[in-house]
Amino acid sequence: MVRPRRPLPVQAGEGRPMTLPPNPPQNALRLHRELERIWGRPPGLRGALCSVNHSEIGKRFMIASAVFFAIAGLLAMLIRAQLATPEGAFLDAAQYNRIFTMHGSIMMFLFAIPMLEGLGMYLLPKMLGTRDLAFPRLSAFGWWCYLFGGTILILALLAGVAPDGGWFMYTPLTSKAYSPGINADVWLLGITFVEISALAAAVEITVTILRMRAPGMRLSRMPLMAWYLLGTAAMMLAGFPPLILGSVLLEVERAFDWPFFDVARGGDPLLWQHLFWLFGHPEVYIIFLPAAGAISTILPVMCRTTILGYGAIVAAVLGLVFLSFGLWVHHMFAVGIPHMALAFFSAASALVAVPTAVQIFAWIGTMWKGHPRLHLPMLHLMGFFGTFVIGGLTGVMLAIVPFNWQAHDTAFVTAHLHYVLIGGFVFPMMAGVVYWLPLILGRERVPGVGTAAFWLIFAGFHGTFLVMHLTGLMGMPRRISVYPDNPEWIWPNLISSAFGFVMAAGFALFALDLVLQVLFGRRARRDPWGAGTLEWAMPMPPPSYNIAALPPGPGADALALARGEGALPGAPRGQRETLVVDTLSGAPRFVAVLPGNSLLPVCTAAAIGGFVLLMLAGLYGAALAALAGVGAVCWWWQGFSGRPTGPATVPVAPGLDLPLHWGMEDTLARSGLVCLLVADGALFGSYLFAAGFLTVIAPGWPAPASGIGTLPAGLLAGGMLAGLAVAAGLARVRGARGAAAGAVAGLAALMLAGLLAAQLDDPTRHARDALRAAGLAYVALHAGVGGLLALVCAVHRRDGAIGPGAQGVWRLWQDFTLATAAILVALVAVQEAS
Amino acid sequence: MTWPWLALRGPILWAIAFSGIYALHGVGCTWGWPGVATPLGPLHGVVLAGVWLCALIGAGAIVLTGPRGADRAAAITRLGGWIGLAATLLTLFPVLGVTSCG
Numbered sequence: 001m002v003r004p005r006r007p008l009p010v011q012a013g014e015g016r017p018m019t020l021p022p023n024p025p026q027n028a029l030r031l032h033r034e035l036e037r038i039w040g041r042p043p044g045l046r047g048a049l050c051s052v053n054h055s056e057i058g059k060r061f062m063i064a065s066a067v068f069f070a071i072a073g074l075l076a077m078l079i080r081a082q083l084a085t086p087e088g089a090f091l092d093a094a095q096y097n098r099i100f101t102m103h104g105s106i107m108m109f110l111f112a113i114p115m116l117e118g119l120g121m122y123l124l125p126k127m128l129g130t131r132d133l134a135f136p137r138l139s140a141f142g143w144w145c146y147l148f149g150g151t152i153l154i155l156a157l158l159a160g161v162a163p164d165g166g167w168f169m170y171t172p173l174t175s176k177a178y179s180p181g182i183n184a185d186v187w188l189l190g191i192t193f194v195e196i197s198a199l200a201a202a203v204e205i206t207v208t209i210l211r212m213r214a215p216g217m218r219l220s221r222m223p224l225m226a227w228y229l230l231g232t233a234a235m236m237l238a239g240f241p242p243l244i245l246g247s248v249l250l251e252v253e254r255a256f257d258w259p260f261f262d263v264a265r266g267g268d269p270l271l272w273q274h275l276f277w278l279f280g281h282p283e284v285y286i287i288f289l290p291a292a293g294a295i296s297t298i299l300p301v302m303c304r305t306t307i308l309g310y311g312a313i314v315a316a317v318l319g320l321v322f323l324s325f326g327l328w329v330h331h332m333f334a335v336g337i338p339h340m341a342l343a344f345f346s347a348a349s350a351l352v353a354v355p356t357a358v359q360i361f362a363w364i365g366t367m368w369k370g371h372p373r374l375h376l377p378m379l380h381l382m383g384f385f386g387t388f389v390i391g392g393l394t395g396v397m398l399a400i401v402p403f404n405w406q407a408h409d410t411a412f413v414t415a416h417l418h419y420v421l422i423g424g425f426v427f428p429m430m431a432g433v434v435y436w437l438p439l440i441l442g443r444e445r446v447p448g449v450g451t452a453a454f455w456l457i458f459a460g461f462h463g464t465f466l467v468m469h470l471t472g473l474m475g476m477p478r479r480i481s482v483y484p485d486n487p488e489w490i491w492p493n494l495i496s497s498a499f500g501f502v503m504a505a506g507f508a509l510f511a512l513d514l515v516l517q518v519l520f521g522r523r524a525r526r527d528p529w530g531a532g533t534l535e536w537a538m539p540m541p542p543p544s545y546n547i548a549a550l551p552p553g554p555g556a557d558a559l560a561l562a563r564g565e566g567a568l569p570g571a572p573r574g575q576r577e578t579l580v581v582d583t584l585s586g587a588p589r590f591v592a593v594l595p596g597n598s599l600l601p602v603c604t605a606a607a608i609g610g611f612v613l614l615m616l617a618g619l620y621g622a623a624l625a626a627l628a629g630v631g632a633v634c635w636w637w638q639g640f641s642g643r644p645t646g647p648a649t650v651p652v653a654p655g656l657d658l659p660l661h662w663g664m665e666d667t668l669a670r671s672g673l674v675c676l677l678v679a680d681g682a683l684f685g686s687y688l689f690a691a692g693f694l695t696v697i698a699p700g701w702p703a704p705a706s707g708i709g710t711l712p713a714g715l716l717a718g719g720m721l722a723g724l725a726v727a728a729g730l731a732r733v734r735g736a737r738g739a740a741a742g743a744v745a746g747l748a749a750l751m752l753a754g755l756l757a758a759q760l761d762d763p764t765r766h767a768r769d770a771l772r773a774a775g776l777a778y779v780a781l782h783a784g785v786g787g788l789l790a791l792v793c794a795v796h797r798r799d800g801a802i803g804p805g806a807q808g809v810w811r812l813w814q815d816f817t818l819a820t821a822a823i824l825v826a827l828v829a830v831q832e833a834s
Numbered sequence: 835m836t837w838p839w840l841a842l843r844g845p846i847l848w849a850i851a852f853s854g855i856y857a858l859h860g861v862g863c864t865w866g867w868p869g870v871a872t873p874l875g876p877l878h879g880v881v882l883a884g885v886w887l888c889a890l891i892g893a894g895a896i897v898l899t900g901p902r903g904a905d906r907a908a909a910i911t912r913l914g915g916w917i918g919l920a921a922t923l924l925t926l927f928p929v930l931g932v933t934s935c936g
C-alpha cells in the first residue's frame with residue numbers, strides 16, 4: 001500500500017476545522033475547458049446514452065419522477081371523478097382496481113423514491129464539495145433501470161394489463177388462483193426492476209457521504225442534508241431487501257407454483273404482509289427524511305439564522321432510522337395477532353412521534369430565533385407544517401390499537417397517509433424545487449404564478465383530505481368504486497372530488513411556473529438566497545465537474561475555487577480525479593479516479609429489461625438465457641477496475657502528494673461492497689425471518705417427511721461448504737494462481753450446489769421444500785458471483801493490473817457467501833434433526 | 835471504536851432486543867410456554883421479562899459509559915445511548931402485563 005509521503009498539513013482538533021493550503025491561481029477559462037473536456041459528455045444521442053454525470057442523472061431522475069407524478073395525479077383525478085357520485089359509471093370495477101393500484105404504486109415507487117434519489121444525486125456532491133458521486137456508472141445504471149421498469153408499468157397501464165391488486169399486493173388476491181393474468185407479474189417484476197435503482201442510489205449516497213467530502217469536512221460538521229440522506233440510504237439498504245425477497249418469492253410462486261404463501265401447503269399470506277410492511281413502513285421515513293433534510297437546509301436560510309439543535313436533529317434522525325423498523329405490524333393490527341405483540345408495535349408506533357417532534361420543535365425554534373422571510377420556499381414550508389403535523393397526530397391515533405381497529409381500511413387511513421406523504425414530502429420537495437432551481441437552471445423565478453399555485457394546492461389538498469377523515473369515520477371503506485346504499489357519504493365525497501380538482505389545477509400551475517422560469521427567467525445572481533452553503537459556490541448552472549478546485553477548508557470563495565485556488569485543481573492528467581477522505585475527520589487519504597462515459601449502464605439495464613419482458617411473456621427458458629446475458633454484460637464492468645500505468649502519487653495541494661486509488665486497500669469499491677452486503681444481509685435475514693415465521697406460525701406445519709437422503713445430501717452440502725471455504729482461503733492469497741484456483745473452487749461449489757438441488761424434495765410440495773430450494777438458489781448465485789470475482793482477479797493479475805482493493809472485494813464476497821451458506825446448511829440440518 | 839459506532843450501540847441493542855423478544859414471543863406461544871409453571875410464574879412471561887431486563891441493563895450501561903465531552907460528537911453519542919434506553923423501556927414494557935398469546 002502506498003502512503004502519503006509526508007504528514008498532512010491539517011489541524012485536527014474538534015471544533016477547529018482542517019484547512020489545506022490552496023494551490024496558486026490559474027486562468028479560470030483554461031481550467032474550465034480542461035475540466036469540461038474530461039468530465040463532459042459527447043453531444044447527441046450517444047452522449048445522452050453514455051453519460052454518467054451525477055448532475056445530468058440527478059436531473060433526469062427528478063424530471064422523470066415529475067412526469068410519473070403527473071400521470072399518477074391524472075389517475076387520482078379519475079378516482080375522484082368516479083367517487084364524486086355514489087353510482088359513478090365513469091369507470092367499471094376492473095378499471096377502477098387498476099387505476100387505484102397504479103396511482104399508489106406510481107406515487108410510491110416511480111415518484112417519491114426516485115425524486116429523492118434524484119435530488120440526492122444532484123445535490124450531494126455539490127454540498128459536500130466533490131466532483132461526482134462515488135460510482136458514476138452505477139448512478140447511470142440505476143437511472144436506466146428506473147426508466148425501463150417505469151416504462152413497463154406505464155405500458156401495462158395503457159395495454160389494460162396493469163396491476164390491480166392494490167399497491168401492497170396482498171396475497172392470496174395476487175396469487176395465481178385469484179389473479180391469473182399477468183397484471184400481478186407486471187407489478188412484481190417491474191417494481192423489483194425499479195428497486196435496483198433505489199439500491200444503487202443507496203450505495204452511491206452512503207459511500208459518497210462517508211468518503212468523498214471536501215477535505216477537512218468532519219462527519220460531525222457536515223451539512224444536515226447529508227445526515228438525512230445518510231439515514232435515508234441506510235434505511236433503503238435495510239428496508240428494500242424484504243420487499244425484494246417477497247416479490248421474488250411471490251413471482252416464483254406464481255410462475256413455478258412454489259407455495260410460499262399457500263396455506264394448504266405450509267405457506268401463509270401473512271408472510272407477504274410481514275415482508276411488505278417490513279419495507280413499507282420504513283418507506284414512509286425513507287420518503288420523509290430527505291424532505292426533512294431539505295427543510296433543515298432551507299428554513300435557516302429563509303429565517304436568516306442557523307439551525308437550532310444540530311446535534312439533537314442528528315440524534316433524531318438516528319432514532320427514526322432505527323425505530324421505523326419496529327412499527328411494521330401496525331399495518332396488520334386487524335389480522336388477528338396476540339395482544340402482547342400488538343402492544344409492542346403500538347408502543348413503538350407512538351414512540352416514533354418523539355424524534356419527529358424533536359425536529360418539528362427544532363424548526364420552530366429556528367424560526368423563533370431568526371427573522372423569517374415569506375419567500376415562496378418558506379410558503380411551501382409553512383404548508384408542510386400545517387399539513388404534516390396533522391398527519392403525524394392522526395398517525396399517533398392509528399398507533400392506538402382500539403382506534404386502529406375502528407378506522408382500519410377506511411378512508412380515514414387514506415386521509416392520514418396523504419397528510420403524511422404530501423405534507424411530509426410533496427410540500428418540502430416543492431420548497432426544494434423553488435429554492436434550488438436557480439442553481440440548477442441559472443435563472444430566476446418569474447414572480448406571481450408560484451404563489452397562486454401554492455395557495456391552490458394548499459386549499460385543494462386540505463379540502464380534499466380533511467373531509468376524508470370524516471368520510472372514513474363514517475365508515476366508508478377504501479377502494480370501493482360505488483356506494484349506492486350510503487347516501488351519508490355523498491356530500492363528503494363530492495367535496496373531496498371538487499377540491500381534488502382544485503389541487504390538480506394548483507399542481508398544473510406549479511408546473512407552468514417552472515416552465516416559465518426555464519423559458520423566461522432572468523439570469524440569476526450567484527447565491528440568490530444568501531445561503532452561503534457550499535452548493536452555491538458552484539457556477540450557476542454548475543458545469544459537469546462542479547468546481548475547478550476542491551474546497552481546501554471552510555469558507556471557500558467561489559471565484560477563488562474557479563481559479564483553481566483549492567485542492568486538486570483542473571484535470572492535468574486527463575482523468576476524472578477527486579479526493580477520498582477519512583470517514584470521521586475528513587482528512588485527505590488518496591485520489592480516486594472515476595470512470596468516464598460508458599454505454600455499459602444502458603446495455604446492462606437493457607439486458608435486465610429483456611429478462612423481465614421474457615418472464616412476463618412466460619418464456620422462462622429464454623429468461624434464463626437473458627440472465628446469462630446480464631452476467632456477460634456485467635463482465636465488461638471490471639475492465640476499469642485495474643490499471644497498471646500512471647504515477648504512484650499526484651500533487652493535491654502545496655506540500656501534499658497523495659496516492660492514486662489503484663494501490664490502496666480501502667477503495668471506494670470496497671466500501672460500496674460493504675453497503676451492498678448490508679443489503680444482501682438484510683435479504684438473507686428476511687429469508688431467515690420467513691423460514692422462522694412459517695415454521696412457527698403458519699398452519700400446515702410440521703412439513704411432511706423429507707425425502708432427501710441424509711448421507712448423500714450431507715456429503716454434497718459438506719463438499720459445497722468446503723469448496724466455498726477453500727475459495728475464501730484463496731481470496732487471502734496474492735497472485736494469479738491463487739485467484740485462478742479460487743475460481744475453480746467456486747465453480748466446484750456451484751456444481752455441488754447443482755447436484756444438491758437434484759437431491760431436494762419437490763419444491764411445489766410444501767413451503768419448507770420451496771424455502772430450501774430458494775435458499776440453495778441463493779447460495780448458488782453467490783458462489784457463481786464469487787467465482788466470477790475470482791476470475792476477474794486472475795485476469796487482472798495476469799495483466800499485472802490488480803491492486804489490493806479488488807482482492808479485498810473478492811475476499812469480502814467470498815466470506816459472506818461462506819457464512820450464509822453455512823447458516824443455511826445448519827438450518828436444514830436442524831430441521832432434519834428435529 | 836469511533837464515535838458513530840458508539841452512538842449506534844444503544845439503538846442496535848434495542849433492535850436486537852426488540853427482534854429477539856418478538857421472536858421468543860412467537861416461539862413461546864407455539865411451544866406452550868404460558869402453560870409451563872416456574873417459581874417466578876409462567877415460563878413465557880419469565881423468559882420475556884428476563885430478556886427485557888437484560889436489555890435494560892445493557893442499555894443502562896451504554897448510557898452510563900457514554901462520553902463526557904461537550905463537543906458535538908460526544909453529545910450525539912450520549913443521545914444515541916438514551917434513544918436505546920428509552921426505546922427498550924417503552925416499546926417492550928408490555929412483557930410485564932399484557933396477555934401473552936391471546
